[in-house]
Amino acid sequence: MQSVKLNDGNFMPVLGLGTATVEQDLCDKxxxxxxxxxxIGFRHIDSAxxxxxxxxxxxxIRRKIADGTVKREDIFYTSKLWVTFHRPDLVRPAxxxxxxxxxxxxxxxxxxxxxxxFKPAEDPFSSNIGDCFTPxxxxxxxxxxxxxxxxxxxxxxxIGVSNFNHKQLELILNKPGLKYKPVCNQVExxxxxxxxxxxxxCKSKDxxxxxxxxxxxxxxxxxxxxxxxPILLDDPVLxxxxxxxxxxxxxxxxxYQLQRGIVxxxxxxxxxxxxxxxxxxxxxxxxxxMKTIDSLNRDFRYTEPAHFKDHxxxxxxxxx
Ligand code: NDP
Numbered sequence: 001m002q003s004v005k006l007n008d009g010n011f012m013p014v015l016g017l018g019t020a021t022v023e024q025d026l027c028d029k030x031x032x033x034x035x036x037x038x039x040i041g042f043r044h045i046d047s048a049x050x051x052x053x054x055x056x057x058x059x060x061i062r063r064k065i066a067d068g069t070v071k072r073e074d075i076f077y078t079s080k081l082w083v084t085f086h087r088p089d090l091v092r093p094a095x096x097x098x099x100x101x102x103x104x105x106x107x108x109x110x111x112x113x114x115x116x117x118f119k120p121a122e123d124p125f126s127s128n129i130g131d132c133f134t135p136x137x138x139x140x141x142x143x144x145x146x147x148x149x150x151x152x153x154x155x156x157x158x159i160g161v162s163n164f165n166h167k168q169l170e171l172i173l174n175k176p177g178l179k180y181k182p183v184c185n186q187v188e189x190x191x192x193x194x195x196x197x198x199x200x201x202c203k204s205k206d207x208x209x210x211x212x213x214x215x216x217x218x219x220x221x222x223x224x225x226x227x228x229x230p231i232l233l234d235d236p237v238l239x240x241x242x243x244x245x246x247x248x249x250x251x252x253x254x255x256y257q258l259q260r261g262i263v264x265x266x267x268x269x270x271x272x273x274x275x276x277x278x279x280x281x282x283x284x285x286x287x288x289x290m291k292t293i294d295s296l297n298r299d300f301r302y303t304e305p306a307h308f309k310d311h312x313x314x315x316x317x318x319x320x
Contacts, residue, residue, distance in 0.1 A: 001043045002281065004263060006183040007206040010108070010158045013076050014258055015280065016044035016210075018267030020051045022218050026269055027052050033269050034060030038070060040278050046186075046212075046265050048080035048113055049098050058102030077102075078109040078186075080162060081147070086117035086138040090124055091146035095155050097125055110147065110156035111186055115140060115168045116313040133307045140168065140313070141175045148179045162186035162210075165318040166201045173205060186210035188217075189262065190232055191253055191293055192300040197320040199260065210263045215250050215277075217302035218267070229302055237296055241289050247279075254280045256293050 003011040017037045019030050030053035034045060038060070047057050061077065064070050079102075085094035095110055117136040147159045160182040161169070172182060185202055189195045189211035202209045216232025232238070238249040245252065250266070254277060257264040266277040285293070301316065308314055 001041060004208055004261075006158055006208060007181050008158050008183055010183070011076075012109070012158075012184070012208065012210075012263055013042075013044035014263050015042070015254070015278070016046045016076070016078070016263065016265045017042045017274070018212065018265040019045060019047045019053045019057055020267060021053070021269060024052065028056060029269050031056035031060045031063075033271075033274070035063055036271050037274050038064045038075075040275055042274070042278065043070070043074055044076040044078075044263075046078045048078075048082070048111075049085075049094060050080070050082045050113065054079065054098055054101040058104060062103060072104075076108045077104070078111060079107045079156075080111040080113035081143075083114050083116060083118045084120040084124060084132050084136075086112070086136065086140075086143045087120065088138075088142050088146040090120060091143060092150055092153070092155070093125075095150050099155065106154055107156045109158045109160060109183070110150060111160045111162045111184075112140075112143060112147065112164075114163045114308065115161070115165075115315050116308060116311040117143070118311075135311050137312075140171060144172050144175065144178075144182075151180060158183045160184040160186070160207075163188075163315050165315040166198060166320055167318055168313070168315060169201070169205070169207065181205070182207055184208040184210050184263070186212055186265075188213045188301055188303050189257065190214045190216055191235065191238060191256060191296045192216070192230060192232055192298050194260075194294060194297040195320070196294070196297070199262065201320070203261065208263055209261075210265065211257045212265050213302050214257055214264045215253055215266055230300065235296060237292060241285070241292065244289075245283055245285075247283060248276060250277060251280050251283075252285065252293070255283065255285055256290065259285055259290060 001013040117138040119134040
């Protein structure tokens with residue numbers, strides 16, 4: 001699997017398996033899905049404390065190490081700090097809680113999941129953390145310093161951020177005494193939201209852009225997360241290009257990001273689709289087709305959590 005060198009010297013495989021599912025009853029499936037993905041060739045697995053899949057994903061990775069398919073160092077595993085754990089004294093315990101679920105000694109990458117913080121519950125590690133939405137005012141730079149300490153302690157190989165706009169990235173980059181730059185910014189990025197300005201900014205700072213929802217995010221019971229959302233994989237132009245290469249729209253949507261120097265995530269809990277999503281290294285889109293796909297951009301976001309919008313650090317009021 002091709003990798004990209006991060007600004008701290010570590011390497012990240014350019015295609016990752018997403019393991020978030022909006023259907024809680026599917027969380028148990030995450031173990032078999034991760035095993036399948038590793039067998040197919042995926043080496044980069046993206047999860048988070050809040051996804052409730054870390055226990056299953058950890059089991060899967062340990063199973064594939066035990067049966068000799070991979071070594072721990074072949075796997076690049078990402079976890080994320082949830083919004084209720086930004087207080088500096090909670091950062092390391094939150095990572096340790098993930099490690100405990102994973103039964104691992106370290107993760108490869110730990111991300112600040114969102115640039116906004118909410119007050120922790122009385123028991124910050126109670127299971128209903130997703131319900132705590134009273135804004136908190138933790139200084140992002142203080143959270144970042146606690147992240148740096150996690151790297152120094154060997155609990156994570158690399159540290160980065162997610163859902164940050166360029167001003168929030170700059171805040172970290174300009175922090176007096178910065179020890180480690182974020183290695184990446186994981187953001188929503190697909191043909192309808194191609195993030196060209198944020199990508200240029202990240203490249204200029206040697207920060208990798210990691211694309212989530214590259215296939216247009218998730219359907220819940222036949223409907224979409226946001227009402228009236230366009231169905232990305234049904235886009236006729238994407239379909240036409242896919243036919244030309246004898247590929248699927250999903251493969252073209254993923255290949256497009258790889259050719260832009262973006263690390264791309266793809267979530268599927270279906271074996272055939274996981275296989276399909278991995279077949280993106282043996283064809284090349286022409287510069288003309290890349291341009292045509294660029295023109296599909298409409299700055300459309302699938303993910304705009306309603307309970308985040310009034311937070312002073314909400315990242316998406318900025319243009320990029
Ligand atoms: P994607 O855009 O990757 O996928 C959307 C849906 O497409 C999936 O639910 C899947 O359904 C379906 N799909 C997958 N492959 C194919 C295919 N080849 N053909 C047709 N349909 C397909 O979803 P996500 O929004 O989940 O993003 C990917 C990952 O990014 C997440 O799982 C998570 O790890 C990460 N993420 C991070 C966020 C953050 O805040 N940092 C936010 C959102 C996501 P099915 O399973 O039925 O195949």
